[in-house]
Amino acid sequence: DVKVTQSSRYLVKRTGEKVFLECVQDMDHENMFWYRQDPGLGLRLIYFSYDVKMKEKGDIPEGYSVSREKKERFSLILESASTNQTSMYLCASTPGGGKNIQYFGAGTRLSVL
Amino acid sequence: GNSVTQMEGPVTLSEEAFLTINCTYTATGYPSLFWYVQYPGEGLQLLLKATKADDKGSNKGFEATYRKETTSFHLEKGSVQVSDSAVYFCAQITQGGSEKLVFGKGTKLTVNP
Secondary structure, eight states: OOOEEESOSEEEEOTTOOEEEEEEESSOOSEEEEEEEETTTEEEEEEEESSTTOOEEOSOOTTEEEEEEETTEEEEEESSOOGGGOEEEEEEEEOBTTBOOOEEOOOEEEEEO | OOEEEEOOSOEEEETTOOEEEOEEEEOSSOEEEEEEEEOTTSOEEEEEEEOSTTOEEEETTEEEEOBTTTTBOOEEESSOOGGGOEEEEEEEEETTSOOOOEEOOOEEEEEEO
16 A cells, blocks of 8 residues: 655644655655645645656745655745644655556644744 | 536535535546545545546445536435545546646535434
């Protein structure tokens, strides 16, 4: 089974802190994605990556950056956390090559106080 | 651009009731269509998919048929169970495209005993 692991289920941070959300997949998938999930808004794509060191902006990249130094790991960075970034963050991966079923992690619920 | 519209929830049913969750899409080209399910406290997981017109996806008693003429992919189940309580997301991906999923906003289903 494909496993996508997000390092924390719950995080509480203060406004202005730098926050790292980590995601690791164990199936050598090419593509990785970061979403945020908010009530009434569904899932919105923040960033995605097709390959190591490759990244592309999604629909709501403002206030976020990402890092993919190794194929299995995709990190989401909040440079200076703000209260409007309180949300559920979901990581996903796909094999690539047209095999486009996305496999999701369990999510990280981030609260910024 | 491509989009997905699904019926707003929440939906509350009694056990053994019939379920329909409507989903329509707009797309350039011929998308693949998906239903994902999110159980409480978990990430999303694929429920079923269809890749071309008139395909029927099915899993765990759920079905959805890809209707090109009505640009729809409605989710149905003949007899729901308490364990089906979850949030359901309709999604599309354009074939040959970037492998980015476009999600609907989600429909929360609660099934009461």
